[in-house]
Amino acid sequence: MTRFLTILGATGSIGRSTADVVLAHRDELRVEAVVGGRDALALADVARRLGAKFAALADERGGEALRQALSGTGIESGAGQTAVLEAAEREADIVLAAISGTAGLAPTHAALKAGRRIALANKESLVCAGDAFMADARRVGAEIMPVDSEHNALDQALAAGLNRDVEKAIITATGGPFRNAPREQIARADAKEASAHPVWSMGSKINIDSATLMNKGLELIEAHHLFGLEPERLDVLVHPEAIVHGLVQWSDGAITAGLALPDMKVPIANALRENRRLRMELPRLDLAAIGRLSFERPDEGRFPCLSLAKAALRAGGAMPTILNAANEIAVEAYLAGAIGFYDISEIVEKVCSTLSGRQILMPSTVAEALAIDQEARATARRLIPAPVEASKLR
Structure with missing residues (x-):
């Protein structure tokens, strides 16, 4: 059909x-x-x-x-x-x-x-x-x-059981271009360096979010809504090979994982399928040729945006809306050369702190969410220390 x-x-x-x-x-x-x-x-x-x-x-x-x-x-x-x-x-x-x-x-x-x-x-x-x-x-x-590779992998892995039996749903991160870099080097990095993603080819904003690990924090929030899982049942692992995209740990100790080569056509084809999978003429995953898959915990000290996103998820209400809006403005300012790498997390933290007492309820409509988004953006713009062309700070 x-x-x-x-x-x-x-x-x-x-x-x-x-x-x-x-x-x-x-x-x-x-x-x-x-x-x-x-x-x-x-x-x-x-x-x-x-x-x-x-x-x-x-x-x-x-x-x-x-x-x-x-x-x-x-x-x-x-x-x-x-x-x-x-x-x-x-x-x-x-x-x-x-x-x-x-x-x-x-x-x-x-x-x-x-x-x-x-x-x-x-x-x-x-x-x-x-x-x-x-x-x-x-x-x-x-x-x-x-469609995101992580959530698509989780969607398939979660089909192996019931949500009530999920102990932990885990998304993976490559670690970005600064996975092994010291904080001092990261602090000096310009937008070109931060955009050099080691695996995926994406847009400039997502590249920066991947470098700060904010992308993984936003994906945790997304997973919470997609799958109805509480914050304490969601986690992130760094997996530089980008082969395992999502894992589900079950109450009996078993783990179901979604694996694929890092090609977005794989999750897209899965999202577009009807009664059967769409056959794609893509290279097949050869685990023997890869030989080894490695995992490590993210360093939230060097990548504080992940901690900020986790805190926003736990806080709930409008805090994820505020976090995202502040991050978009801060990333645009970084791409424009107006601020440094760690200024992104500092601006996001300040905006979340400034608006934490006033925006405590979850937006009940999309219009309410967009209104809160605009207020958070305005607050973030006031924290940009150098002039930036207005069209770059939407």
Whole structure:
């Protein structure tokens, strides 16, 4: 049976990998709409290759360039947030949500419809508005399927038992580019050094989150909402080989683990499958050739962002929303050269402390979450010590 797919974030790394999966299964998957950020030509190219019916660019300024690039193809186009929401709401069986950051929350939420699957790669939807988002998904009967390699591995591993028998669900981290670096070296690192991820090819913001280990903290918050597991039943292990993506330790002492080569097409194919797995012509995992898998505990002294995220998860309420907003502003400032590496965690900690007494309730709607997000961003901007171009601090 043919299923129709909309891709939010079609020009990013997840979107490009999704296109590869779709092209390998044209008999089963058709593309309804694609959404991109600023690159009109890249979006037009992916729309043509996938045979999309509609293409939407978030940046209004690129609307005319997109229209011209699609001239004669029969593919409709639009630009701006209205067009993005139109794409998210068009008829489709699956919406792959891969717009990075809080910008992906509104269109991902708009995509929630009865009987629809949301293949979720936008972790901010759950970090910023987890309770509200999941409640709305249950209310309309939308299925949430994780795309992140860690959560997809956990989703498969958790199928081996019942949630009540889970002692610990563990996601893994490569440790990033500074896994073995002393604190003094990390403190001097510029954005280029911090972006040099040893395994994955990702966007600049996610690369920095991986270097600070904030990404793993956000993934713990996401796992809490996806799987209904309390903070004390969630953990992180550093695993530099990036072969084991998630592990579940059971009450009888057994462990079920999800293993795969570090290729996002593997979890994407799993998230898009229906009654059977999609066959992918990818290299197979050869454990004998790899020879050894290693694990270690993360050093939260050198990577304090992980501790801050764990604290936000334990605190609950609006604290994860505040944490994420402050981190996005701090990372943008770091990428712009306005602050140092450890200033990211210091700014996040200050914002969380400043707003801790006023934002104690979990946002009950996505609109409430976005309002808290904006307040936290404003607070973080005031802590940036050097002037930064306003457009870089959204």
